[in-house]
Amino acid sequence: MSSIYHDILLDHYKNPRNFGNLKNANKKTTISNPVCGDKINMMVLIKNNKVNDIKFKGEGCVISTASTSLLTEYVKNKPLTAFCKKAMRDKKTAYIVTLDEDFILKMLNIHIGPVRLKCALLPLEALKKLLKN
């Protein structure tokens, strides 16, 4: 069996991107998984329907940390939604509101069981919670 801990994951775990405080954030949220103690504090600056900047802090396992790092990298400078429903259905552009479980698993490029799935989805949950506020 090959390790799910491939180099990209480990790189993002050991050197998480967008890690730190975002001073001019206009939305902030904290999400945690009490089962394992993982905690993500996510901060974004949203301007004109776009994620202008995003940062996170917190503690977590390899999967949740790498997932958060990769996701923050991905959503930076991306639009939240399209301006009309027709454009939303157009799959050429990814809009942040449409990101889902499949997207995260493809991004991480791993197969995991239900317990670890929660770790992988924690940053997405944080992002969705943040955008709802």
Add this chain to the structure above:
Amino acid sequence: MLPTKQDFSIFKHNPRLVYLDSAATSLKPKSVIKTLCTYYEKYSANVGRGIYKLSQDATQAYEDSRSAVAEFISADPDEIVFTRNTTESLNLLAYTLGKNIKPGDTIVTSIMEHHSNFVPWQQLAKQKKAQLNIIDIDDEGRLNLSNLEKLITKKTKIVTLTYVSNVLGTINPIALIIKKIKHINPKTTIIIDAAQAVSHIPINMKKLGADFIAFSAHKMFGPTGVGILWGKKEKLISLPPYLFGGEMVEEVNIKNTTFKDSPYKFEAGTPSITEIIAFKQALSYIQKIGFENIQKHEQGLTKYAIHTLQKEFKNNIRILGTKNIKQRIGVLTFSFAHYHPHDISQILDEDHICVRSGHHCAMPLHQRLNMPASTRASFHVYNSYEDVDKLVAGLKKVEKILQ
């Protein structure tokens, strides 16, 4: 005599398996699995009702198991109630004993309980406006009994404690504690959660002094779906039924129902028949090995594991619980550097090493220890010194990957 891995078919199907999660559930020997099938193949009829021979055979085998459990813990068969698991046994008690709890009464438990012996009492206390007092632990993970007289008073109706901690591995001096409790308040009902203890320590209900104990078959080489509640005869008689329905009634008419005597009044509906029948094989498996051999083997493994882990990883590993091997069973819970328990167990799994990570259904204890989660390796008779070596090698791999 100690068994070999050959007694367990799971090793034939998973030859590289290093199973270190017996505190969650033990593996099942061939004799148990074979008996499970025999019932379905030869006499799979319901118990208690049929006049025909198959049903009588099933009923006989079912009752034989009850007698075997009674003998195993030095009790009488009519004091043995079959439930689904320890959790259900404890909930049965919280529900039935709870009817007599009044505002201002106290219920006492400890910080090292499994959720199944914590949440039912916490919720009962909330519902009844009773007070929940919690016995703390000392730095070595042993119950702190110094302020017992403050926690247990004349108003204490129930004290419910685990015999062995599923996280710390601590064996509580339960007979001594029971004596102390009864000395402070002889009217207090004492409940013991023996789920982690019963396959490691001989239990004699005639001597222990508790009013109730609860445990599960699946942690003692038996099938899942079988819980045991033992209660002193007069205590069981005094409790109302818990679940209503088939099998637990004597006579039903439109206005009224009369119930069977205990233990049957607590066994509503079709039970886990074949699981209960096969459980008898698990008990004789333990008896054949003998508690002395089980304890000697486990203490040897635990001592070796603590020694090797500390030698290899020095201050990077923090093993919970007492250093006194005689005061603990083969449960080793630890934190390892800053590595996340989920990552540790995931990497170990790549080498077929099964450990548990998380809070092990003991969140209040983890809060007390100021750690959100931990990693747990637990041993039983089928584990070898080689398994410990593989665990150490696996942890070195964890270090290499995550460092």
